Amino acid sequence: MSAPAARSVRDKFLAEGGRRPPLWKLALRYLLLLAVLxxxxxxxxxxxxxxxxxxxxxxFSSTPKLLPAHPTLDNYAKVADLIPVWDFALNxxxxxxxxxxxxxxxAALAGYALARLKFRGRKLGTVAFIVAMLVPVESIIIAQFLTMRDLQLNNxxxxxxxxxxxxALNVLLMRxxxxxxxxxxxxxxFVDGANAWQRFTRIALPAVKGTVAVVAIFSFMGAWDDFLWPLIVLSDQSKFTLxxxxxxxxGTFASNQRLVAAGTIIAVAPLIALFACLQRYFFRGVGEGAVKG
Structure with a gap:
């Protein structure tokens, strides 16, 4: 919202009898926000x-110091020397x-089919995705491993x-x-002669770009942070994920917290960069589907 628009909304609110909240309420609100931050x-x-x-x-000093006295990037270099961190990051x-x-x-194709196409069993399909979302991953992970082994895809x-x-959650979001x-x-x-595929690609999909960005962020974060499943299915170190x-x-260098912290920052940095690039679409996805005048 631009500055003139914000001022007009504020003036309209005050003209209709609205009042600013008391100072102590504002202080309490900001204190809570700072605590959450x-x-x-x-x-x-x-x-x-x-x-x-x-x-x-x-x-581990009795008085913790947030700012480093002599900042250095040597810890990041040591992490790369100890483990092939960039190979892991590439995987x-x-x-x-x-x-x-x-x-x-x-998810876009399935969500469009469940929301816009009429076919027998559409409601049952939606319920199936909801049930799949409620099933804990740990309860089916052995079946997944056996399936991959039978398909000779292990490692x-x-x-x-x-x-x-x-x-399943992404499909429901798109739906x-x-x-x-x-x-x-x-x-x-449809009256103009567009088939289902043309309506999906030219009308429906451009209208839900925000939700697609949400799905992209959730998918990237889920795959990047996943630890249990890659640990089970991978055995070759050259194919390890980060x-x-x-x-x-x-495990090996737990006594050196500097290296552990450097490795953590290396793992988190791509997620921050991705969210920074897609945050505009991410927040727009909340009100997806509205008609613009």
Whole structure:
């Protein structure tokens, strides 16, 4: 919202009898926001500070120091020397990008079919996706492993991607986004001779770009942060993802918290970059499906 528009909304609110909240309420509100900010962002800031501290600085002093006295990037270089962190990161990137592609395409197609196409069993299909979302991953992980073994896909990145290539939650998100699009728009396209595929690609899909961005972020985060399934299905170190590779820092070099913190920052940085690039579409996805005048 632009500044003039914000001022007009404020003036209209005050003209209709609205009053500013008391000062103590504003102070309490901001104190709560600062407390939530400290709880959510504080651990990351502390890890970042630890990763930049040199070997001469005391990490466990009675008076913790947030700012490093002599900032250094040597800890990041040591992580790369101890483990092939960039190879692990490349494997994670391959898995995450494949997961994003399959989820965006598959969830969009399935969501559109459930929301806009009329066929027998459509409601049952929606219920099936809801039930699949409620099933704990741990209860089916053995069946997944046996399936990959029968397909001779164990110890491959393909086996890491397949179980999460289309998430039930992503399908439901896309279904709700497509369901919010007014039917009159598609009816007009149908009258003009557009088939189902043309209505999907030219009308429905451009209207839900925000939800597609949400699905992309969730898919990337889920694949990038996944630890249990890659740990089970992978045995060759050259194919390890970043989460498994960084576990070596916790096990072998747990006494050196600087290296552990540096590895954590390396793992989190791509997620922050992705969200920074897609945040505009991410927040727009909340009100997806509205008609613009």
């Amino acid at each position: 400290a709880l959510t962002v504080g651990p990351f800031v502390w890890q970042l500070s630890t990763s930049l501290k040199g070997p001469t600085e005391d990490l 994670s990137l391959k898995v995450a990008l494949a997961n994003v592609l399959t989820n965006c395409v598959g 491959t990145l393909t086996a890491v991607v397949l179980p999460g290539c289309i998430g 709700n986004a497509f369901a919010n699009i007014p039917y009159e728009i598609e009816e007009a396209a 989460t498994i590779g960084l576990d070596y820092l916790h």
